[in-house]
Amino acid sequence: MLSKREWVWGYLLIAPMALGLAVFYLWPIAQTLYLSFTESGVFGGHTWVGTANFTDLLGDEEMLGALGNTVLYAVLVLAGVPVAIVVAALLNVPGLRGMSVYRTLYFLPVVTMPAAIGLTWRYLFNGDFGAINYLLGKLGIDGPYWVGDPDFAIYAIAIVGVWSSVGYNAVLFLAGLQGIPRQYYEAASMDGAGRLRQFFRITLPLLTPTTFFVIVITMINALQVFDLVYLMIDTTSPALNGSRTIVYLFFEKGFVQNQRGLAAAIAVVLLGLILVLTAVQFRLQKRWVHYE
Amino acid sequence: MRFRLPLAGLLGLAVLAAGCGSSSEPAADGKAAITYAIWDKNDQASAEKIIAAFQQANPNVTVKLEITPWDQYWTKLQTAASGGAAPDVFWMNSLNVRMYAKGGIIAPVDDAKAEGLPEAVVDGYRYDGKLYALPHNVSIPALWYDKKIFDAAGVDYPTADWTWDDVKAAAKKLTDPAKKQFGIMAPMWDQGGFYPTMIQAGGHVLSPDGKKSGFDDPASIKGLEFWTDLIKDKVAPVAEVYTDTDPIQLFQSGKYGMYYGGVWFASTFWSNPEIRERIDVAPLPAGPAKEAVILLGLANAVSAKSEHPAESAAFAEFVSSEPAQKILSDSGGGALSLRPGTQDGWFKAFPSFHLKETYEASMPHGVPYPATLNTAQWQDVQQKLLADAWAGKRPVADVAKEIAVQMNEILAKE
Amino acid sequence: MSRPRTWPAHVILTAGALVMIAPFVWQVVVSLQTLPDSLRVPPKFTPSWEWSNFPEVFRSVPLARQFVNTVLVTVAVTAGQLLLCSMAAFAFARLRFPGRGAIFMVFLAMLMVPGELFIIPRYEIMQGLGWLNTLQALIAPGVFGAFGTFLLRQFFLTLPKELDEAARLDGANPLQIYWHIMLPLVRPGLLALGLLTVMWSWSSLLWPLIVNTDPEMMTLSAGLASLRGQFQTNFPILFAGSVVASLPVIALFVFMQRQLIAGIAFTGSKG
Numbered sequence: 001m002l003s004k005r006e007w008v009w010g011y012l013l014i015a016p017m018a019l020g021l022a023v024f025y026l027w028p029i030a031q032t033l034y035l036s037f038t039e040s041g042v043f044g045g046h047t048w049v050g051t052a053n054f055t056d057l058l059g060d061e062e063m064l065g066a067l068g069n070t071v072l073y074a075v076l077v078l079a080g081v082p083v084a085i086v087v088a089a090l091l092n093v094p095g096l097r098g099m100s101v102y103r104t105l106y107f108l109p110v111v112t113m114p115a116a117i118g119l120t121w122r123y124l125f126n127g128d129f130g131a132i133n134y135l136l137g138k139l140g141i142d143g144p145y146w147v148g149d150p151d152f153a154i155y156a157i158a159i160v161g162v163w164s165s166v167g168y169n170a171v172l173f174l175a176g177l178q179g180i181p182r183q184y185y186e187a188a189s190m191d192g193a194g195r196l197r198q199f200f201r202i203t204l205p206l207l208t209p210t211t212f213f214v215i216v217i218t219m220i221n222a223l224q225v226f227d228l229v230y231l232m233i234d235t236t237s238p239a240l241n242g243s244r245t246i247v248y249l250f251f252e253k254g255f256v257q258n259q260r261g262l263a264a265a266i267a268v269v270l271l272g273l274i275l276v277l278t279a280v281q282f283r284l285q286k287r288w289v290h291y292e
Numbered sequence: 293m294r295f296r297l298p299l300a301g302l303l304g305l306a307v308l309a310a311g312c313g314s315s316s317e318p319a320a321d322g323k324a325a326i327t328y329a330i331w332d333k334n335d336q337a338s339a340e341k342i343i344a345a346f347q348q349a350n351p352n353v354t355v356k357l358e359i360t361p362w363d364q365y366w367t368k369l370q371t372a373a374s375g376g377a378a379p380d381v382f383w384m385n386s387l388n389v390r391m392y393a394k395g396g397i398i399a400p401v402d403d404a405k406a407e408g409l410p411e412a413v414v415d416g417y418r419y420d421g422k423l424y425a426l427p428h429n430v431s432i433p434a435l436w437y438d439k440k441i442f443d444a445a446g447v448d449y450p451t452a453d454w455t456w457d458d459v460k461a462a463a464k465k466l467t468d469p470a471k472k473q474f475g476i477m478a479p480m481w482d483q484g485g486f487y488p489t490m491i492q493a494g495g496h497v498l499s500p501d502g503k504k505s506g507f508d509d510p511a512s513i514k515g516l517e518f519w520t521d522l523i524k525d526k527v528a529p530v531a532e533v534y535t536d537t538d539p540i541q542l543f544q545s546g547k548y549g550m551y552y553g554g555v556w557f558a559s560t561f562w563s564n565p566e567i568r569e570r571i572d573v574a575p576l577p578a579g580p581a582k583e584a585v586i587l588l589g590l591a592n593a594v595s596a597k598s599e600h601p602a603e604s605a606a607f608a609e610f611v612s613s614e615p616a617q618k619i620l621s622d623s624g625g626g627a628l629s630l631r632p633g634t635q636d637g638w639f640k641a642f643p644s645f646h647l648k649e650t651y652e653a654s655m656p657h658g659v660p661y662p663a664t665l666n667t668a669q670w671q672d673v674q675q676k677l678l679a680d681a682w683a684g685k686r687p688v689a690d691v692a693k694e695i696a697v698q699m700n701e702i703l704a705k706e
Numbered sequence: 707m708s709r710p711r712t713w714p715a716h717v718i719l720t721a722g723a724l725v726m727i728a729p730f731v732w733q734v735v736v737s738l739q740t741l742p743d744s745l746r747v748p749p750k751f752t753p754s755w756e757w758s759n760f761p762e763v764f765r766s767v768p769l770a771r772q773f774v775n776t777v778l779v780t781v782a783v784t785a786g787q788l789l790l791c792s793m794a795a796f797a798f799a800r801l802r803f804p805g806r807g808a809i810f811m812v813f814l815a816m817l818m819v820p821g822e823l824f825i826i827p828r829y830e831i832m833q834g835l836g837w838l839n840t841l842q843a844l845i846a847p848g849v850f851g852a853f854g855t856f857l858l859r860q861f862f863l864t865l866p867k868e869l870d871e872a873a874r875l876d877g878a879n880p881l882q883i884y885w886h887i888m889l890p891l892v893r894p895g896l897l898a899l900g901l902l903t904v905m906w907s908w909s910s911l912l913w914p915l916i917v918n919t920d921p922e923m924m925t926l927s928a929g930l931a932s933l934r935g936q937f938q939t940n941f942p943i944l945f946a947g948s949v950v951a952s953l954p955v956i957a958l959f960v961f962m963q964r965q966l967i968a969g970i971a972f973t974g975s976k977g
Contacts, residue, residue, distance in 0.1 A: 009880035010803030017794035018809065020850030025816050028827035035826060043395045044374030087722060090715040097712070104963055105723040108730065111959040111966075113909035115930040116948035120733045123941045127536045128472075128529075129545075129745050131732060145532030163725070168970065175971035213974055224820050227911045231931065234938075235363070237535040238480075238679035247912070250822050255916050258370050260826050267822040274820055333766060333936065363935035364919035375833065472747055537745070538938035545745035566742055 035264035046261055053265035063266070065241060066249040067273075069154050073245060074222035076155065080162030081214060087166060088173030089203060103174075107167035114164070118231025121160045122147055125232075147232050150242030157228050157243060165221075169214050176210030177203065208289040216281050223274055226251065246270050322352075324600040326380035326607060328592075329358045331365040334559065338623035342616045346607055353603045355381075373397045376597050380604040384425040384593040386416030390665045393419040398593040399601065400424055405609050409630055412658035413589035419665075425591035428612045429620065429627040432585060433484025433576060434650045435459075436543065436551045436561070440570040441466050441473065450550070452653040454577035456492070456518060459550065463527040466549035476550040478519045478528035479539045480675070480682045483661060484552045484576075487586050490515030492579020497662040505670075505699035507692045511581065516688050518579075520681055531682040543571075552576065555650060558642045559626045573645050575653040587658040589630050665706045670699045737945035744941050759946040766936055766943070768922055769950060772929040777954075779844045779925060780907045786849025787903045788896055794855045796884045799862035800870055810859075816852040825916065832917055839920040848907060854899050857973060861895030862888060898969020901962055908955045926951040 036053055038046035057063040087106060091099050109117060124132050125146035133143030146156040180203065188198045226247040233243050235256075244252075246266060254263030330339060336359060343355045358379060360368050366388065372378045378397060392398045400422040406414045409427060417425045435450050442449055445466050450458070463475030479485065487497055495512025498505065506512050522528040534542065540560060543551045544567050561567050576585050592608040594601065610616055617634035620627060624641025628651070639648040664670070674695050681691040736744050737760075738753035763769055797803070798810050828847055829838075837843040865888060873883045889896070914928040921932060930947055937943045959966060 006801050006880065007803040010797045010801040010806065013797035013801070013880070013884070014794045014809065017790045017850060017855060020790065021813065021816060021852065023831070024828060024847040024850055025819070025824060025852070026812075028824040028831075029819060031827035031830075032823045042391065043370065043397060087719070090719050093712055093715045095712055096715055098716075100963075102719050102723055103967065104960065105726050107959070107963065107967065108726060108956065111905055111955050112730075112952045113911075113927050113930070113955070115909070115911055115927045116733075116952040117729075119930065119934065119941075119944050119948050120729045123736065123744075123939075123945075124729060124732065125536075126939075127532060129537065129747060129749060131749055134747075134749050145530075145536050148532030148535035163729075166722075167726070171967050171970050172974035175974050210974060220820075224822065227909075227927075230911070230915075231934065234535060236675065238531070238676075238683070239535055241676070241679075247822055250825075251912065251916075254826055255367055255829075258367070264826055267820070267826070270820050271823055275818065278818070359921070360919055361921060361932040361935050363932055364915075368919040371833065371838070536939070538940075541741060541745065541939050544741055546742065547747075564741060566740070 032264045032267055035261050036268045038261040038264075040258065040260040040262075042258065049261070053262050054269070056262070057265055057269060062244065062249060063269075066244045066246045069243055070223055070225070070245045070247075073154055073158050073161065073225055074219055076158035077161045077165070077222040078215060078218055080158075080166065081169060081211070081218060083162065084166050084169035084214070085173050085204075085207070085211070087170040088177055089199065091170065091174055092177045103167075103171070106170055109164040109166075110168045112164075114227035115231050117160065117164055118228045121156070121163075121228075122232045125156045148237065148239050150239045153233060153239040153243035157225070157232055160228055160232070161222065161225065165218065169218065172214050173207065173210055176207050180206045205290050209291060212281070212285050212289045216278060219277060219281070220274055223270065223277070246273075324353045324603045325356065326353060326598070326600050326604050327356045327358055328607065329360060329365075329369070329379035329382035331360055331362045331383060332626065333359055333361075334626040338620045338625050338627070341619045341623065342611055345615060345619060346610045349610075350603070350606065353600075353607070355607060373595075378595040378597065380595050380598040380600060381592050381608050382595070384417070384591045386588060386591075386661050386663050387667045387671075389417050389424050389591070389593070390419045390663065390667070392593065393422075393424040394665065396596055398424050399596040399598070399605075401426055401594070401605065401608070406612075408632070409612065410587065410589075410632070410655065410658060412587045412660045413630060415660045416589070416663060417591050425593035426608050426612045427589035427591040427630050428617070430587055430589040430630045431483070432555045432587060432628065432651065432654045433488065433552060434555045434654065435574045435576055436553045436557065436571055437574065438543075438546065438549055438571050440546070441549045445549075447549075449572065450574040450577070452575050452649065454574065456489075456577055456579055459577050460522070460525075460527075463522060463550065464525070467527045469526070471547070473547050474529050474549065475527040476522055477534065477539050477542065477548050477552075478522045478531075478682075479534035480519075480531065480678055481539075481552070482671070482674075483586050483588055484554060486516050486519055486678075487662065488515075488576055488584050488659075489518045489579060491584040491586075491659060492576075492582060493518070494579075494581030498664065502662075502664045503703055505696040505703065507674075507699060508696035513689050513692045515579070516678075516681065516692060520684070520688050523682065524684065530684075531679070546570070555647055556626050556628060558645055558647060559624065562642050562645075568644070571645075573647060573650050575650045583657040584659050585654045585657045586661050587655075588661045590627075664703060666702055670702045673698045673702070733945045734949055736941055737949050739942050741940055741942055756942060759942045760950070762943055763933065763947045763950065767924075767929050767933050767947070769926075769929060769947065771922055772924050772926050773950070773954075775841060775844075775923065776908060776925040776927075779841055779848070780904055782841075782845045783848035783907045784900050784903045786845070787851055787854050788900055790849060791851060791854030791899065792858050792889060792892070792896065793884065795858035795862055796888055797880075798855070799859045800865075800883070800888065801880055813852045813855055817856065821912075825913065828913075829916060837917075839918050839923045841923065843917045844914055844925065847913070851903075854903070857899055858892060858895050860972075861892040865891055894965070894968065895972075897965045898972055901966040901969055902973075904958065905955065905966070 035046065037048060037050060039049045040046045091102060124130050127133060127145035127148060136143040144152045146152050184202050185198055188202055193201065224247050225245050229243055229245050229248045233240050250263050250266045253259045253266060339357055343357060347354060369378060369382065401424060403423045406423060406426060413427045413430055417423055417427060437450055439449065447462050447465050466475035467473065490497055490512040493511045493515035495509040495515050496506035523530055539551060540557055542548060544564055555573065561571060592611050594604045594608050598604045612631065614631055614634060617629040617631040618637060620629045621634050622637035624638055628638055629635055635651060677691050677695050680686045681688045735753045738755055739750065740754055740756045743750050743754045798806060832838050832843045869887055870883055873887050909927060911927040911931065914925045915931060918924050918928065930951055933944060933947045
């Protein structure tokens with residue numbers, strides 16, 4: 001039964017949140033859409049310019065570069081997802097001692113602020129004094145200037161991106177693994193399937209709902225990468241051409257060069273990109289995700 | 293354990309209140325309160341002393357110092373200016389002054405107040421024939437060198453008579469690939485790097501009327517090649533090295549013989565005892581056509597919307613006056629005072645560096661830093677394209693010509 | 707069934723764990739080196755016990771102040787999120803009112819929108835309020851979140867229907883049911899949301915970097931970024947700052963890891 005009192009309570013309880021979301025989420029979305037059709041004056045004010053920002057972005061080398069860098073980064077970080085599956089599978093080995101110690105260590109990068117992580121890795125990647133090139137040198141490999149060279153910078157950032165998210169994804173996969181009923185494995189053992197075969201025949205297919213979730217989340221986060229680029233690459237570095245991401249460009253245009261209208265257009269493009277790629281993911285899921 | 297609503301609410305309110313309390317300003321009791329915004333933390337001590345001296349002479353004015361790091365300074369200033377709330381007096385550089393002058397954000401200054409200050413620096417603050425800020429310090433690029441590396445290679449230290457050929461010859465002798473030691477560094481730096489060499493070779497960055505780029509002048513190209521040749525000849529490390537590690541820090545690793553750096557690095561180098569002993573400084577070597585040193589100075593601008601224009605202008609004038617310049621010098625910080633005759637205190641703070649000699653040899657060859665209304669825009673083009681030349685991906689001449697074309701387009705729109 | 711061997715797993719996991727923690731160890735080591743020591747070839751893998759890097763950081767940026775700012779912002783944002791999200795989540799899960807489904811869909815839609823879309827208008831709101839360079843500029847947008855509402859709603863949905871009915875018969879109004887009966891039962895959800903919020907709020911960079919340009923009003927993340935601007939690649943100093951900035955959350959995590967990990971695992975299964 002719907003009592004009027006219940007209505008009132010319902011509205012009262014959601015009111016603060018709804019109001020806040022309206023002010024800090026809904027209104028900004030509308031405003032950003034509007035601003036993306038305007039040009040900002042150097043010292044304030046904006047004028048309507050129609051779709052000029054979008055057509056400018058379409059032909060802008062920096063924007064196209066940033067799009068390419070961002071997509072490449074997302075692909076590289078997604079390529080790191082299997083690492084998390086392997087880690088989770090190993091953590092899930094029955095009778096493994098010290099599981100929670102391992103889990104803590106793998107999770108450490110997740111709780112550390114990206115600003116600190118970026119600085120640390122920037123030094124590790126230093127071409128002359130960094131530990132990574134030193135170790136590569138021991139193997140007889142002459143390491144590149146990872147963060148100084150536009151051809152390598154995005155790979156260096158992606159390595160850090162994978163490193164700092166393995167723990168988070170492994171925890172999600174571990175939860176997925178623990179949801180797979182033991183009986184499947186027992187039945188497979190009876191049929192004489194080895195552990196590797198069980199992994200490919202049982203674990204991977206039954207883990208696909210988690211895999212799908214992780215891929216979508218990882219992709220959305222990767223498309224919005226900013227912190228690592230900002231801390232690992234100097235604002236004047238030539239390597240920025242090979243590592244400037246969409247959000248970085250948004251920050252540069254909006255809050256360094258004060259071209260807010262153009263920045264708003266960049267944000268709208270990003271929204272479109274995320275929506276399209278997520279929709280594609282959801283369409284593709286029917287082909288490979290197994291729901292029990 | 294039960295967590296009660298009123299308690300949680302109170303806690304939240306208390307936290308919010310703690311946050312709000314900090315932004316209130318003390319009320320001024322009939323005094324004119326002005327704010328002074330700067331970006332360099334290293335100048336805090338001297339700025340506070342200068343403010344104290346000013347307040348003593350002008351008891352009816354209080355000056356509040358605001359320090360915002362460089363990375364945020366211009367964004368913050370631009371935002372404040374858009375809201376009509378720029379600080380009363382603030383640091384300005386010659387890159388941005390025209391934009392602020394044109395936007396009506398800063399007030400013009402009486403030209404007579406800049407009397408006695410070096411023209412190469414003052415001129416950087418003129419726009420449309422009017423002066424818009426009063427400079428108070430000067431940055432002079434110079435040649436830093438590592439005595440230990442020179443001694444080991446048996447090369448004589450640089451002198452004021454050095455030319456490009458001396459630099460190249462020394463760089464070759466000081467390089468030792470086995471030790472990963474290089475004779476010189478060749479970072480892509482405008483003020484102390486390729487701008488002076490372009491001019492020293494007889495070229496120019498901008499035409500005197502500021503309407504044409506000088507990058508396609510063959511002499512300018514020679515000035516750029518001075519640097520790329522050092523990298524090509526392997527007497528200087530490749531371009532990526534300087535983006536990986538800042539040259540100021542790189543030089544302190546003791547693996548580089550020479551470094552075109554600023555005299556203002558003196559305080560950084562001096563604070564490192566290991567480095568202090570082994571390095572010294574000389575004036576920039578002369579090029580094939582002439583001697584040239586690009587001078588840059590920071591200046592104080594007064595907000596056009598200041599509520600206390602007279603007091604603010606008086607303060608800006610005071611910072612560039614002899615007593616204040618002496619205070620700046622005596623504090624021995626990063627910055628070198630601008631007004632001639634006030635620098636001795638600063639030189640004495642770093643006794644083993646030949647700063648006085650470098651200063652005296654450099655000032656007569658001072659050239660203003662090239663700037664127009666949209667300096668940042670064409671510098672952006674210049675940085676991006678030159679990066680290819682420095683990386684050895686494209687010939688310098690091609691790059692320089694392309695810069696000239698794009699720069700001329702930007703200049704034509706001004 | 708024979709007990710599977712676990713040593714191959716140990717070998718691989720240990721190798722991986724080394725890769726995970728080596729950067730942290732290295733950061734601490736270098737934070738105790740001199741600048742020239744940090745620029746040696748081959749790298750010097752031992753500290754030179756240069757403790758002065760730490761006071762130098764505190765002299766260069768108001769790190770203590772930024773630490774307090776970060777704690778205040780994190781506490782306020784987390785408290786606000788827990789209260790507001792749980793209120794809304796309770797209403798969506800346990801109360802019926804017209805438009806409930808539609809409003810909830812609007813909330814959900816906001817989960818899809820990247821944060822960058824909000825930044826410019828929020829900045830202008832803060833500018834209009836005169837809140838730039840204040841802590842409330844960091845707190846206000848942070849206390850509202852569609853994600854927390856969604857997460858807690860899932861928890862409220864799992865509670866049995868009989869609970870509210872019994873309480874209602876006793877004459878309790880929805881507020882009392884929410885506060886006295888339901889909230890204690892979703893404590894694991896609150897804990898998970900709380901820890902996630904602490905983690906996000908502590909680390910967030912872009913918004914604090916934009917709204918608070920005054921070092922006195924910055925959080926540690928933005929403070930580290932401005933330290934970078936000041937010291938370029940003077941890594942010993944930068945790392946001293948990083949160690950100080952990241953230690954508290956690492957410590958909190960080591961104590962609360964079970965709850966945090968349970969919370970994240972939950973977002974995976976219910977998200």
